[in-house]
Amino acid sequence: MTTVWQGIALGACILGMTACGPLNEGDQGAGAVRQALNYLPLPGQEPAAEPAPFVVTRAMVDQLPGDVMVVEAYEGTSRALMVPAAINLNRVTWISEDEASITTENGIVIATRGFPRDLMAASVIESRRALAAGGGNAVRTHETLSDLDQISTEVLQCSINSAGTETIQIVELDVFTRRFEEQCQNENISFTNTYWLDGSGQIVRSRQAISPELGFLVLDRP
Amino acid sequence: MTAWHDSPATDFQDFQLRPLLLEAHKAGTKVTQMTLKYARTTSYAALLTVLAAPLSAEGPTYTSFGTTGLLEMPTAESADSGELAITSSYSDTAGYRTTLTFQLNDRISGSFRYGVFDIYGSLRADGTRGIATTYDRSFDIQYRLTNEGRYLPAVAVGLRDFLGTGRYSSEYIVGTKSIGSNLKVTAGLGWGRMGERNGVSNPLGGSFETRDEPDVFDEDAGVNTGGQLSVEQWFRGDIAPFGGIEYTATPNLTFKAEYSSIAYEPGQARPAVQVSSPLNFGVSYRPKPGVELGASYMYGNELGLRATFTINPNERPTFSGLDRAPAPIKTRTEAQRAAQSWNRGAQPAIREALAGLLEIEGIDLIGLDMTDRTARVRFENNRYRSETQAIGRVARMMTQVMPDAIETFVLEPQRNGLPMSAVSLPRTDFEDLENTVGSTAAIFDEIAIAPAGPDAPLDLAPVPSPKFEWGIGPYLDFVLFTPGEPISPDFGLAFDAEYQATRKLSFVGRTSISALGARDPLVDFRDSNDYVNVRTDQTYFGLDGGLQLDRLYVSYADRLAPEVYGRLTAGYLEKMYGGVSGEVLYAPVDRRWALGAELNYSKLRDQDMGFGFALYETRRNGDRVEVGDYDVVTGHLSGYYDIGEGYHAQLDVGRYLAGDYGATFSLDREFDNGWRVGGFLTLTDMPFSQFGEGSFDKGIRLTIPADYFIGSPTRRTVSTGLRSLTRDGGARLRVPGRLYNSLRDGQFNDLEDTSGRFWR
Structure with missing residues (x-):
């Protein structure tokens, strides 16, 4: 909230137009007033445009001590750097500064937290094996958190196929990759994940479906 | 405070660094806090706006009585289970009605209505009746007997105004069938107010032929005692047909026409609605999901307006919520898991560290009791609606600071100073199940619930801050x-x-x-x-x-x-x-x-x-x-x-x-x-x-x-x-x-x- 708004809020509090004091924090009435104020444009002030997604540079990546992952969400409108926070067997949980996390297993997303429709868990071992084998079929299980706070499970039939080679750029560096596509479907949902593997077989870029509401995440490993 | 996503973020590194700092402190070394330069991702509020792309409106439309149906008359359609609809309608002589309808499950809906409208007074010597405004409450209920089949219509039975003063008191059975994807045809039979126009004798005969509506105005007591169940008059008296069609021009725009069997015959305490035609016509427009606006030409003589707002608890606009990610579990190696004891002198430091970590989650640490293999934590959750989520978050934080030898976490959620229960969680299973398919069912198999333990020897922190x-x-x-x-x-x-x-x-x-x-x-x-x-x-x-x-x-x-x-x-x-x-x-x-x-x-x-x-x-x-x-x-x-x-x-x-x-x-x-x-x-x-x-x-x-x-x-x-x-x-x-x-x-x-x- 800008200083102007703070001033207005304080004034409104004194005038009794909105609520203040510790007991009123999070008060719906006050919250509604605040929300309404946010929608009212101040005279002579343009509504603030959504900041453009920030650009990741090689220097930023190099500055970080360990592994780094660049995550792009919502069709590229949002981008964040993530670093590993915990490793549980072969499952790595990456976190961003604004407190979202993604857990990967050998580069494939098995969980997210802090997104509007989180993937609570996934079993992806067959997909990973098919990728290593240069293609094949796999069964995936996705668990998401429902609107009613229950686990909702989708079992998907997937087929993984090679889509040739491609030289891609990851944070200013060219990388020669083999590209794979994984087509998954069941009676409710279908999606296609894409993976770019470097010479060592590591997934250096991927575009992976998380949930219908969240869509795809693009993960780069600079 | 409420965690708005545009508030200054609690530094995510906190939960990683605090234990690190704690251990370093114990080892006597100084840890410099690493600084990471990230840009914040787009605010989630903005993202939700992007995500909440308008879906096309679906489900049945509503009547001026605030129930699913045509204009005044019901159809056999049910709204989506759980849907709540608030309808306000107005027309000149029918007055104002505001109705709350709740679709209790797939088949049953209930409505509560408040109306302000004119009713007739008693018959004067000259044969006319006075008119007075009344404030009226009424309840409806509808039960859908059958689903629509390939050839057979959906069929529903309902009671309108069955628990009020009975101004609109009617019963009906109605069928609705879709023809193609754009047309729905409805026909039904009504009793009571819905049995007035061209009514015929009740084919059930006998005691069903007469509808003995009690005079709800108790002259002796001088009060109106409406509001009782009038079971003995249901489906009695004359019976009349009604029907109508609804045509969906575009997903957001539908046209309706109906033949109403409500005649609004004059009588004491009857609604004083002026009717010159049984035919009503209307249009219903849904500019966005959850909003339906209706306009109609009613009774052959007046304009009707209606607005319906719907919301369904089963469909959360914020999906699974915008909670910040929890701390990942800090796991132990096999060797660490084998530890049988720990340095008891560290308990005050552990307590302090845990209190700090729980504060990040908006949770107060109330008490801590530790033995060689068990740690019992009592806490009061001030942030999460779900106590289950708070338990999960506390357990994650415990993995950050608890000595390796601690194998059982006992979590005691407390509310308003009262400990509610004790949930025991095996730490090894908690670690192994993290982020695995089936982990929710598996962890609920592993946890045990018991009454909250005694206050002693919990090292209680009884005084809240601020007081x-x-x-x-x-x-x-x-x-x-x-x-x-x-x-x-x-x-x-x-x-x-x-x-x-x-x-x-x-x-x-x-x-x-x-x-x-x-x-x-x-x-x-x-x-x-x-x-x-x-x-x-x-x-x-x-x-x-x-x-x-x-x-x-x-x-x-x-x-x-x-x-x-x-x-x-x-x-x-x-x-x-x-x-x-x-x-x-x-x-x-x-x-x-x-x-x-x-x-x-x-x-x-x-x-x-x-x-x-x-x-x-x-x-x-x-x-x-x-x-x-x-x-x-x-x-x-x-x-x-x-x-x-x-x-x-x-x-x-x-x-x-x-x-x-x-x-x-x-x-x-x-x-x-x-x-x-x-x-x-x-x-x-x-x-x-x-x-x-x-x-x-x-x-x-x-x-x-x-x-x-x-x-x-x-x-x-x-x-x-x-x-x-x-x-x-x-x-x-x-x-x-x-x-x-x-x-x-x-x-x-x-x-x-x-x-x-x-x-x-």
């Missing part, structure tokens, strides 16, 4: 559905203060001053029954325009035995009463039920809402005269039962404020995401004729969790109750802080309701 809190804010109050006035608003400024001496003992006060100043009573209403006006006098309260004392009380709650809790509250408990209230609740942690008992002594406060107590009476000239005091002992035995499948029942038996004895039955439809939609009714030994209009106390109630809308976790809810009419029979003291609704959160089946949030 004193205050607030100043505007208030908006409505007195709804008093006999003479549908709604009377009041607004002004309120001052709140709360002092928590300990977590179990608190002093609460609220005063307010109305912006409306001194004012006259809204209605000149005199209740002529033999009972004290224990609630009907509410419209005389707080009219002086000065500072009024809304409440000022001291509250003490404690655990009396492992699963038995007690509460004592004394002072100015509510707007109309002061007194002392005691309650005992037995809530076994592994059962679906609880039992409670409450005993209150209360005294009617002075209507000036100061410190005094007084009973007033209204004289014939309208003056209010103090005539003494009124005090009463009330009390109830209460049974609470979680039926399952989202239904919850409550039965209270005891004595009410007017000295009447009876019982209140409540049934709520509860959604696992915190929504509750319910109804209640109270029957007491106060005769219907003494109760007055409505015959007995009944109403609906609604609780909406705030996180449903805002997405970020919060324990706040918005609750509202609507009585069809506030009267003196079956009235209960409004005691703040009744025990069950907060303590049931710790019962195992309630923890299971939000099982999906354990790992979030």
